[in-house]
Amino acid sequence: MVMNMVLSSYGLEKYCNSLIESSFYMKRLIKYKSQGENETSIGLLPHTDKTFMSIISTNEVKGLQIKTPQGEWIDFEPSPSKFILLVGEAFMAWSNGKVYCPLHRVLARGNKERWSIGIFCFIRGILQVPEELLDHENPLKFKPFSNLEFLQYCKLQGASTNEAAIQTYCGI
Numbered sequence: 001m002v003m004n005m006v007l008s009s010y011g012l013e014k015y016c017n018s019l020i021e022s023s024f025y026m027k028r029l030i031k032y033k034s035q036g037e038n039e040t041s042i043g044l045l046p047h048t049d050k051t052f053m054s055i056i057s058t059n060e061v062k063g064l065q066i067k068t069p070q071g072e073w074i075d076f077e078p079s080p081s082k083f084i085l086l087v088g089e090a091f092m093a094w095s096n097g098k099v100y101c102p103l104h105r106v107l108a109r110g111n112k113e114r115w116s117i118g119i120f121c122f123i124r125g126i127l128q129v130p131e132e133l134l135d136h137e138n139p140l141k142f143k144p145f146s147n148l149e150f151l152q153y154c155k156l157q158g159a160s161t162n163e164a165a166i167q168t169y170c171g172i
């Protein structure tokens with residue numbers, strides 16, 4: 001359903017079924033240690049996800065920050081009924097750069113433990129920019145690529161925090 005909502009908002013709903021059929025998910029629970037009352041440290045370095053998209057839900061402790069296209073870091077305000085969807089580098093490349101893939105980080109602050117649960121969605125097979133997104137003004141920016149091989153490449157290169165990894169991997 002989430003995939004459907006996101007793709008529809010970009011007029012790409014026609015690709016929804018095939019993407020859902022090729023998708024698989026990884027789940028990860030992260031615990032961030034509490035800090036001193038007035039202390040702040042980096043819980044997770046700034047990075048972009050290597051996924052197609054990621055869904056994150058957290059306990060009530062703030063910490064996740066997202067960088068806007070204008071360069072401003074904004075806080076994700078947690079609540080029990082809320083989750084955040086982050087576009088990954090694979091979706092950004094498949095959309096030929098149309099969809100923004102945000103840099104995000106986690107600050108560990110204060111004396112409460114923070115938990116987050118992430119559902120990370122990857123696509124099997126070869127991802128190719130839909131022809132509807134291409135014309136004279138919007139030439140192809142990314143060669144066809146495999147999301148899983150891209151993930152492997154980032155692990156081997158130690159490029160997990162490199163926000164331009166997809167550009168180096170399959171950018172034109």
Ligand SMILES: O=C(O)CCC(=O)C(=O)O
Binds near residue numbers: 028044049058115118
């Ligand atoms: O813990 C969080 O809120 C974010 C985790 C995250 O960005 C990641 O695992 O890629």
Ligand SMILES: [Fe+2]
Binds near residue numbers: 047104
């Ligand atoms: Fe992330």
